[in-house]
Amino acid sequence: MTAAPPPEADLSLPAPEALPESMPEVVDQVALARLYGEPLFTLPQDLYIPPDALEVFLEAFEGPLDLLLYLIRKQNFNILDIPMAEVTRQYLSYVEQVRARNLELAGEYLLMAAMLIEIKSRMLLPPKVSDDGEEAEDPRAELVRRLLEYEQIKLAAERLHELPQLGRDFLRAQVYVEQALTPRFPDVHPQDLADAWRDILRRAKLVQHHKITREELSVREHMSLILRRLQGRRFVEFGELFDPTQGAAVIVVTFIAMLELAKETLIELTQAEAYAPIYVRLTYTPA
Known part of the structure; x- marks a missing residue:
């Protein structure tokens, strides 16, 4: 004699129309966001996210000289004796990233890259000796001069930026002061x-009168x-x-x-x- 099977438990959820209005239909998921106070469990199908919306820019450079100075100062290179091979490699790596995102912005960076490659090539050649027996100028001399001038201007701009500015750091206050009872006569101009x-x-x-007297x-x-x-x-x-x-x-x-x-x-x-x-x-x- 076999025992009768136990009655199956009813695990079904109540119908959606029986749920309270304040409870969402999905209760076993975490809401992705809230839209006007209501939980959002799935992303809308018509939501457009620009390709560059999630990019994070760690460093912002104002031009090729700014990038080159950053690479030199970050690794404590001597600006008067720049290791052109290492600096050029790091610079070209950054330029390739810029070209992949913004070709117009990479134009001036490519010009500096060509200058770095030229200096690197000239340093590989034996130095030329002039007619009077003196060696030619270091190929890096012009680049070093431009970097030093740019660094001085950049430091001066930072010092000017740190000065208090009207409208950014302070506002002009206007206070009405009642005139004293004792009259103060203005100065005679x-x-x-x-x-x-x-x-x-x-x-x-x-x-x-016309008089001739002494x-x-x-x-x-x-x-x-x-x-x-x-x-x-x-x-x-x-x-x-x-x-x-x-x-x-x-x-x-x-x-x-x-x-x-x-x-x-x-x-x-x-x-x-x-x-x-x-x-x-x-x-x-x-x-």
Whole structure:
């Protein structure tokens, strides 16, 4: 008598329509990505990936000289005694990789490669001796000169790049500062003083009289006169210190005397605002 076989277990999954809406249909795989928050288990068939999208560039060179200098410095070669065979081999290996990806970019690199091969060939030949008995110049001399000049320019460019730049390392700040209660008179510019002086001369010419006299004028004396006129007064207008009726000579001496007093800090020239009248006063000396 044989025993009845046990009932088979039902291992089938429920129908897709019975699953909750938040659960994906595939539960035994890891999602490749998420698109708008939803798991993505297979790549779309219409997804286009450019051929160069997954390439990684470890070094970027700005030209053939930059690549050549990199190869020399990386292996600690003496730039004044370049081993042309090893450098040329490494350079041509890089150029072949560039040609496989971008033929237009490889043009200038191929020109340098031809120059390296030429130098290498010239070094294999016995050196030529000139008529005066001196040996010819080293075939690498021109290349070494170009490399040294390029390295100097590159280092200078790096130092300039490290300097702070407006918009990259810092921004210009603009802060509104409330004006202090104590008024600060602007400095008198030389141009304003020259304009006022020309106006005084113009008025002096209008009222001057033609006299043939010899007059001795003293700058020190007029300095004393100006100081006496300023005694006991806070401010005196610039034009009040000149008397146009005395003639241009007296006005010139008075102006020189005023400049000497200002130079010796005995008087001050002030102006309330631009294009405002100029005032003269004695220098304030604290007790």
